[in-house]
Amino acid sequence: MQPSGSLHLGNYLGALRQWVDAQNADAFYCVVDLHALTLQISPETLRSNTMDLLATYLASGLDPEVCTIFIQSQVPYHAQLNWLLECVTTYGELSRMTAFKEKSQRQEGFRVGLLTYPVLQAADILLYNTEEVPVGEDQRQHLELARTIAERFNNRFGETFQVPLGTQPKVAARVMDLQEPTRKMSKSVSSPLGNLHMFDSPEDIKKKIAKAVTDTDGEMRFDWEKKPGLSNLLEIYSSLCGETPEQVAGRYTRYGELKTDLAELVVATFAPMKQRYEELLRDPADLYKIAAKGADKASDVAGVVYRRAATAMGLS
Secondary structure, three states: OOOOOOOOHHHHHHHHHHHHHHOOOOEEEEEEOHHHHHOOOOHHHHHHHHHHHHHHHHHHHOOOOOEEEEEEOOOHHHHHHHHHHHHOOOHHHHHHHHHHHHHHHHOOOOHHHHHHHHHHHHHHHHOOOOOOEOOOOOHHHHHHHHHHHHHHHHHHHHHOOOOOEOOOOOOOOOOEEOOOOEEOOOOOOOOOOOOEEOOHHHHHHHHHOOOOOOOOOOOOOOOOOOOOOHHHHHHHHHHHOOOHHHHHHHOOOOOHHHHHHHHHHHHHHHHHHHHHHHHHOOHHHHHHHHHHHHHHHHHHHHHHHHHHHHHHHHHO
């Protein structure tokens, strides 16, 4: 994940929670600080955000004794492999990426990195012989590009990369803005009331959910086409309690009661994580040690894959 701001509920449900469930000795989780350079961000903010995100990973349940957790820029092979992969990727493929088309329209004089960062993302994945990538719905196109690049490279230069598969949660793979439920929740675009951060105060969580857009007919039904606001709330509830959205809907007759219980559930889910997050940030030296240890472990694997790719292309 990119250290561009506080993680929201969609980041957690769509990806981070899956990472925690899937962690093992062969799993690698990275704070992609190089990607944040495509934004207008100060060095001080980037450093602070990077530590905040690392602390969020750990507070959410990622364990550096079980998996490998590191900061992208501390493993130079990411940037090195990026260049090799750019040389087998076409401009047409990058210019058709939905994220590029949307973000470039919002940025006057956008950076070249905004166009090419999906190739760096492919390098992030392919450097670790990755078999499985847990992703939210909004990242599926980027993963497909990584697969295309890997297959093209293998066809041209011989079997070099593992071609990864993506996995998604059955519900809440794409959490929508609470105020505009036809648009996904976003760190950069959502309205203040539409974006529910993981570590919002209990008061803010309750206020945002209470003010979430639903509809006026009052019928409790899971129906994305006709009732997107309500369906978004039902999916969030479902993903946190383990029932289906339809089962959740069947327990309520009033939107207000649903919102009240959902707010309490969200607060209870994130309260222990928030406490752990605040504890971790009080000891930044420990965070740096965890990142350095993870970078060493990641470099051991990434270096082998990079040299294999470089040799395959004819670099000495």
